[in-house]
Amino acid sequence: APTVGVLALQGDTAEHLRVLGGLGVPAVPVLRPEDLDRVDGLILPGGESTTMSKLAARYELVEPLRKHIGEGMPAYGTCAGMILLADRIVEGSADQETLGGLDVTVRRNAFGRQTESFEGRIDMDGLDGEPFDAVFIRAPWVESVGGGVRVLGQIAGGERAGRIVAVRQGGLLATSFHPELTGDPRIHRLFVDMVKGQA
Numbered sequence: 001a002p003t004v005g006v007l008a009l010q011g012d013t014a015e016h017l018r019v020l021g022g023l024g025v026p027a028v029p030v031l032r033p034e035d036l037d038r039v040d041g042l043i044l045p046g047g048e049s050t051t052m053s054k055l056a057a058r059y060e061l062v063e064p065l066r067k068h069i070g071e072g073m074p075a076y077g078t079c080a081g082m083i084l085l086a087d088r089i090v091e092g093s094a095d096q097e098t099l100g101g102l103d104v105t106v107r108r109n110a111f112g113r114q115t116e117s118f119e120g121r122i123d124m125d126g127l128d129g130e131p132f133d134a135v136f137i138r139a140p141w142v143e144s145v146g147g148g149v150r151v152l153g154q155i156a157g158g159e160r161a162g163r164i165v166a167v168r169q170g171g172l173l174a175t176s177f178h179p180e181l182t183g184d185p186r187i188h189r190l191f192v193d194m195v196k197g198q199a
């Protein structure tokens with residue numbers, strides 16, 4: 001079975017490790033560059049993307065992460081993790097550095113103050129069964145996507161209808177929301193299948 005790493009700089013690393021454990025997938029926290037040599041795929045959790053970027057620099061993880069992602073290591077970013085994977089950010093801090101790899105423009109804190117946190121049902125392309133109950137916490141959305149990026153999920157109704165909240169580009173997956181918080185393992189299972197080369 002493949003081993004999936006979860007970036008452990010900051011954010012909800014433990015929740016992702018718990019979901020992977022529940023699926024019977026070997027999962028380890030990633031905090032040092034050499035940890036990356038032992039994993040077949042990596043989850044970048046939610047949290048605070050500027051803090052995570054700064055910690056990644058301090059732990060000398062920026063170049064190793066870019067190298068592994070550039071060489072095709074599958075990666076899944078949730079919320080702040082999506083921001084880290086994005087090639088471009090709007091509303092970022094001036095000095096905010098991303099890892100990149102995903103040909104999208106992401107808007108940070110896009111949903112605005114009144115709806116900083118909310119839940120919604122997302123009809124996700126590639127998931128069998130019911131729409132996905134998604135929790136958004138000061139979430140970004142994907143403002144625009146490059147040619148190789150598949151949109152997997154959009155907000156269905158209301159004033160944010162059509163906003164893109166889940167994307168995939170080859171081995172890179174990203175969601176604006178937090179599937180590690182709601183007990184539905186389908187997106188983690190999809191990512192594990194991607195790591196196995198089966199999705």
Ligand code: GLN
Binds near residue numbers: 046049080109139140
């Ligand atoms: N607003 C956070 C950021 O910009 C992301 C929030 C989250 O990961 N829940 O980094």
